[in-house]
Amino acid sequence: MSSDEFPKLMSSLFVLSGCAIIVRGQPRGGPPPERQINLSNIRAGAMARRAAQAQPDTKDTPDEPWAFQAREFLRKKLIGKEVCFTVEIKTALGREYGMVYLGRDTTGENIAEVLVNEGLATVRREGIRGNNPEQARLCELEDQSKASKKGMWSEGGGAHTIRDMKYTIENPRNFVDSLHQKPINGNELGRADGTETPEPFAAEAKFFTESRLLQRDVQIILESCPNQIILGTILHPNGNITELLLKEGFARCVDWSMAVYTQGAEKLRAAERSAKERKVRIWKDYVAPTANLDQKDRQFVAKVMQVVNADAMVVKLNSGENKTIHLSSIRPPRIEGENKDKDKRFRPLYDIPYMFEAREFLRKKLIGKKVNVTVDYIRAATGPGEGTPAFAERTCATVTIGGINIAEALVSKGLATVIRYRQDDDQRSSHYDELLAAEARAIKNGKGLHSKKEVPIHRVADISGETQKAKQFLPFLQRAGRSEAVVEYVFSGSRLKLYMPKETCLITFLLAGIECPRSSRNMPGGMQVAEPFSDEAMLFTKELVLQREVEVEVESMDKAGNFIGWLHIEGLNLSVALVENALSKVHFTAERSAYYKTLVSAEEACRLRKEKIWANYEEKPVEEVVHVSEEKERVANYRPVYVTEISDTLHFYAQDVETGGQLESLMETMRAEIAAQPPLEGSYSARRGEYCIAKFADGEWYRARVEKVESPAKVHVFYIDYGNREIVPSTRLAAIPPAFSTRNLPAQATEYAFAFIQIPQDEDARADVVDCIVRDIQNSQCLLNVEYSGVTCPLVTIQFGDTKDDVGLGLVKEGLVMVDVRKEKHLQKMVTEYLNSQESAKSARLNIWRYGDFRADDADEFGYRR
Numbered sequence: 001m002s003s004d005e006f007p008k009l010m011s012s013l014f015v016l017s018g019c020a021i022i023v024r025g026q027p028r029g030g031p032p033p034e035r036q037i038n039l040s041n042i043r044a045g046a047m048a049r050r051a052a053q054a055q056p057d058t059k060d061t062p063d064e065p066w067a068f069q070a071r072e073f074l075r076k077k078l079i080g081k082e083v084c085f086t087v088e089i090k091t092a093l094g095r096e097y098g099m100v101y102l103g104r105d106t107t108g109e110n111i112a113e114v115l116v117n118e119g120l121a122t123v124r125r126e127g128i129r130g131n132n133p134e135q136a137r138l139c140e141l142e143d144q145s146k147a148s149k150k151g152m153w154s155e156g157g158g159a160h161t162i163r164d165m166k167y168t169i170e171n172p173r174n175f176v177d178s179l180h181q182k183p184i185n186g187n188e189l190g191r192a193d194g195t196e197t198p199e200p201f202a203a204e205a206k207f208f209t210e211s212r213l214l215q216r217d218v219q220i221i222l223e224s225c226p227n228q229i230i231l232g233t234i235l236h237p238n239g240n241i242t243e244l245l246l247k248e249g250f251a252r253c254v255d256w257s258m259a260v261y262t263q264g265a266e267k268l269r270a271a272e273r274s275a276k277e278r279k280v281r282i283w284k285d286y287v288a289p290t291a292n293l294d295q296k297d298r299q300f301v302a303k304v305m306q307v308v309n310a311d312a313m314v315v316k317l318n319s320g321e322n323k324t325i326h327l328s329s330i331r332p333p334r335i336e337g338e339n340k341d342k343d344k345r346f347r348p349l350y351d352i353p354y355m356f357e358a359r360e361f362l363r364k365k366l367i368g369k370k371v372n373v374t375v376d377y378i379r380a381a382t383g384p385g386e387g388t389p390a391f392a393e394r395t396c397a398t399v400t401i402g403g404i405n406i407a408e409a410l411v412s413k414g415l416a417t418v419i420r421y422r423q424d425d426d427q428r429s430s431h432y433d434e435l436l437a438a439e440a441r442a443i444k445n446g447k448g449l450h451s452k453k454e455v456p457i458h459r460v461a462d463i464s465g466e467t468q469k470a471k472q473f474l475p476f477l478q479r480a481g482r483s484e485a486v487v488e489y490v491f492s493g494s495r496l497k498l499y500m501p502k503e504t505c506l507i508t509f510l511l512a513g514i515e516c517p518r519s520s521r522n523m524p525g526g527m528q529v530a531e532p533f534s535d536e537a538m539l540f541t542k543e544l545v546l547q548r549e550v551e552v553e554v555e556s557m558d559k560a561g562n563f564i565g566w567l568h569i570e571g572l573n574l575s576v577a578l579v580e581n582a583l584s585k586v587h588f589t590a591e592r593s594a595y596y597k598t599l600v601s602a603e604e605a606c607r608l609r610k611e612k613i614w615a616n617y618e619e620k621p622v623e624e625v626v627h628v629s630e631e632k633e634r635v636a637n638y639r640p641v642y643v644t645e646i647s648d649t650l651h652f653y654a655q656d657v658e659t660g661g662q663l664e665s666l667m668e669t670m671r672a673e674i675a676a677q678p679p680l681e682g683s684y685s686a687r688r689g690e691y692c693i694a695k696f697a698d699g700e701w702y703r704a705r706v707e708k709v710e711s712p713a714k715v716h717v718f719y720i721d722y723g724n725r726e727i728v729p730s731t732r733l734a735a736i737p738p739a740f741s742t743r744n745l746p747a748q749a750t751e752y753a754f755a756f757i758q759i760p761q762d763e764d765a766r767a768d769v770v771d772c773i774v775r776d777i778q779n780s781q782c783l784l785n786v787e788y789s790g791v792t793c794p795l796v797t798i799q800f801g802d803t804k805d806d807v808g809l810g811l812v813k814e815g816l817v818m819v820d821v822r823k824e825k826h827l828q829k830m831v832t833e834y835l836n837s838q839e840s841a842k843s844a845r846l847n848i849w850r851y852g853d854f855r856a857d858d859a860d861e862f863g864y865r866r
Contacts, residue, residue: 014214015078018044018070018121019112021100023083031207039112040088040097041135044070044121045152048165062165065158066151070120074111077102079215084108099134110134117141119151176225183219183235201281205250213241224260231257246271249281254423258433265433289377289427298375304366306546309348310358310416313366313399315373316543327407328376328396328429330416333358333449347462353455354448358415363486365409366401367547374398377427398430405431412438414448463561464497464508470561473505477554477563485509485552487545492519493537493578496545496567498552508562512555513590513599514575516583517613533613537583544577545569555593559792566595579603582611588789634826638783638799644749645723646774648766650759651793653723653749657781663721663748667702670740674701679734686715686730691742694719695732703736703747720747754808755787755795756827756834758818765848769816776800777807787827797830812837815846 014022019039025032045067051058084105087098101108115121116138123138146153169175219235234241245251246268253272258265276283290298302315305322310332314324333354349355379394399406408431410416418435421428429435443450463469477483488506489497494516498509517534545567554565567574573595578584580602590596607614641654655663674693684692686706694704694717708716712730719726720742760766783799798807811817812834819834842849 014210015071015075017047018067018074018115021074021078021083023085027207031203036096037085037087037100038095038097039115039121040099041124041138042112042116042121043124044115047071048163050165050167060165060167063162066120066161068163069151069161070115073115073118073120075215077114078111083111113138113141117145117150119145119148119153122152172228172230173225176222176230179222183221185217185219201250204281205245208245208248208250209241212236212238212244221262223262224257226256226260231260233261233263240267243267243271247274249275249278249283252282252423255421255432255436258436265437269433286426290375293375293378300373301370302373303370304368305543307359307362307366310355310362310410313362315371323395325373325399326379326394326396327410327416328398329419329421329432329435330407330411330429331419332416347460350458350460354415356458357448357456358410361410361413361415362406363547366399366406369401371399371401371406374400374430376430379427396427396429405434407431408434408438411435412442412447414442414446414450417449458504460499460504460506462506464506465561467559467561470507470557470563473503473507474554474557474563476503480554482551482553482568485550487548487550490538490542490546492516492534493541493583494575495562496541498550509552509554509567510558510562510564511575511578512564512566513587513593513595514578514584515587516578533583536612537578540578540581540583541574544572545574550574556791566593573598575599576602579606582606582609582613585613634787634830636785638785640781640801641784641798642781643777643779643798646770646778648770649753650766650770650773651751651753652773652777653751654782654784655721655748655750659745659748662745666740666745667721670703670737671701673737673739674734681731684730684733684735686712686733691720691736692717692733693736693740694726694728696726701734703740703742704733705747706733719749721749723749723751751793752784752796752798753790753793754811754817755797756820756822756830757808757811758820760817760848762848765816768847769811772811772814772816773807782807787830788822788824809834809837813841815841815844815849818848 016022016036019042020036022034022036024034045064046061047067048063049061051060081102082104083100083102085098085100086106087096089097091097099106100111102111103109112121116123123135123142125139145151149155152158213234213236216236221233221235222230223233224231240263242251242263246253251272253268258268261268275281276286276288279286300317302317302323302325304313305316306314308314308324311330312324312326314322316322333352335352349359375395375397377396379391379396381393382391407416407429411418418432418439419428442448446452461469463473483500484502485498485500487496488499491497491508494511494514496509496511498507499505500507516537517531519534519538520530548569551568552565553568554563556564558564575584575590576595576598579586579599586596586599586603590599606612607617610617640657642657642660643652643654645653670693679693686692686709688706688709690706692704692706693701696702696719702719703721704717704719706715707718707725710716714727715730715733716725716727717733718724759769777798777800781801783801783804784796785798786794786796788795797809799805800807808817812819819831819838821835822831841847842853845852
């Protein structure tokens with residue numbers, strides 16, 4: 001007896017037909033070898049076969065009668081069972097014929113006999129030997145089956161057992177839609193043998209699936225039909241094979257088909273995640289994107305301080321540190337294929353469709369709130385490429401608040417899109433499938449970016465630094481009282497940029513009543529060094545008001561077009577809060593405000609505690625006494641100045657005589673250097689606000705500041721050491737040498753206005769006053785004393801250098817101006833003297849009083865007002 005004649009124990013894998021099966025042994029270190037066994041001495045009908053696709057002349061072969069029933073009988077009896085077989089004959093081509101028994105030995109049920117007995121196979125009588133009892137038994141069983149008219153021996157010939165096979169579906173999509181999500185009973189009939197080079201673990205994955213599904217009764221759910229390919233889910237009574245393959249590391253999730261999976265995509269992701277964590281099979285070399293992070297850095301709670309555009313935010317950790325977090329796997333609204341960086345007026349927040357809506361959604365939902373952050377991956381820094389900008393390292397995370405995934409909410413509203421990845425790119429959101437599903441809903445419902453309606457347009461006027469526009473807007477804001485605003489940016493503790501939603505404009509806003517430490521600034525003359533506690537003040541303001549909804553009271557504006565006033569947030573006055581936290585001092589301009597007492601009280605408390613900016617404060621009782629007396633009596637501290645320029649508004653510019661020598665020395669040195677190395681004509685490009693040097697009508701160079709650029713031929717400049725203005729071509733301008741910048745010597749011309757007097761509104765009367773002043777004091781040395789502060793400059797009294805007579809009082813006496821009555825106690829003596837002089841001028845009917853006291857009801861008629 002040969003070795004093949006000994007019984008062998010194997011498991012049944014696949015039934016080819018009613019008389020042929022494939023068996024294999026137990027796996028040892030990999031998929032076991034397979035073996036085809038053909039049943040000896042019997043023959044079952046041939047199964048239907050599809051015509052070879054490469055041979056168009058061939059035709060499909062149908063089932064022979066009872067062939068499918070024979071195969072199904074064997075499938076149900078043998079699949080997944082242990083069988084025992086003996087090989088009787090092995091042909092030259094390697095085909096093996098033998099007997100197969102159900103069970104672990106030859107005492108089990110003989111499969112060939114069962115088939116013949118059921119009338120599903122015929123006996124090959126031509127090869128029967130009379131002395132073979134097994135063959136004789138088969139003939140006996142066949143005769144009994146014929147007598148009983150079983151199977152193929154029944155009446156009718158078996159035409160009804162031939163299947164109507166269809167190998168193609170005319171409209172696969174309609175077929176899938178008609179059965180969508182409806183379980184269909186079936187069995188895994190076929191095997192696919194690939195011809196490509198197998199990937200690692202491909203054979204093991206095939207064995208894993210075949211040993212569980214091949215020719216088993218299953219249910220199929222048809223999910224989708226992209227590109228005429230039917231996608232579905234196979235459900236076995238013992239579980240979902242898709243989940244098992246993922247859990248055992250035989251497969252990975254495919255994003256494009258996950259979107260149509262209806263059995264719970266999260267289960268598949270969880271199964272894949274389990275395999276990754278255990279590093280099994282295809283994940284044996286897997287390294288998690290956050291493997292290098294401690295647990296406390298992977299998941300934490302933080303407070304949102306700022307929303308950056310629509311996909312990132314700045315959060316404050318429990319340690320007090322600020323950290324920028326990017327939302328995983330989403331992309332904010334953007335304009336494709338257009339380089340808007342070249343357009344200096346391009347503002348992404350307002351000019352990119354839906355960017356403002358996305359930012360506002362995040363701002364209203366998150367600012368000041370605590371959120372849960374789960375870091376998904378760290379995107380490495382990238383250098384600039386051709387047409388692509390450089391990006392710093394990014395921490396990408398899933399952010400939730402109240403159980404809501406912020407990125408998913410953003411995508412579902414059509415305010416962001418989901419990034420697509422390569423299949424092997426694992427750096428993505430831990431809730432990527434939910435994001436894809438949210439995007440699909442947004443597209444279906446036509447939300448936001450996916451809407452076919454016209455995109456929203458935000459026409460937001462930025463009047464920061466636009467003096468003329470700010471002047472036009474000022475009365476409106478003053479009359480409005482408290483106006484709603486959103487803090488868009490914090491420049492320093494007391495300087496902010498506000499968005500006014502009702503007015504749809506941006507303004508620069510300065511806090512009134514306080515003097516906050518100045519931050520470092522890049523000035524035309526060089527970097528301005530930050531004052532102590534300036535960073536702390538800016539951080540305090542940021543944490544309190546950045547991107548919050550506030551109320552503002554506008555009182556005035558400065559000469560640069562910045563609005564000055566009070567800012568309130570949830571009933572708190574920001575100016576008072578800065579003073580209370582020892583991050584600002586009270587400015588004397590607060591005296592007339594309703595908040596003065598509160599400010600002074602808060603400042604006094606911090607001064608006594610010597611906190612922050614008051615840390616080095618030392619009380620000086622003697623000086624305090626002097627201070628009180630100054631409040632009760634005016635102190636005259638006249639200093640010599642040289643008046644250089646007088647404007648039509650009766651403001652004038654003057655130089656301190658004490659520093660005049662420094663200016664002369666600087667001008668001489670500068671002109672000598674320019675003479676040695678003349679600037680190249682036309683090489684200077686003027687920009688508003690920059691310091692430069694300009695060639696005056698006398699042919700000499702002077703320091704100047706650019707105020708406005710109409711064109712290269714018309715540049716408005718202000719001579720900072722003399723106070724006069726001129727319109728010059730850019731060819732008469734040059735860059736200021738660093739050695740002569742304002743860092744080395746500040747601008748010498750200081751702007752002043754006359755105290756205690758009002759200028760007539762009538763143009764002729766005003767011209768008379770200006771002519772008188774120009775004649776009396778321009779280009780002459782006088783004595784000047786600061787009496788009180790104004791909105792744009794100090795208000796002063798000025799005396800003639802020789803006679804010491806008060807110039808302003810002289811104008812009142814001559815009836816050229818009116819008296820501005822001040823109510824401060826320490827100024828009452830001066831005010832009384834001015835009023836007495838005004839009465840004398842009125843009695844004498846001098847100049848503006850020649851028709852009597854015009855300040856009654858007819859004041860406007862005469863061009864005057866009180």
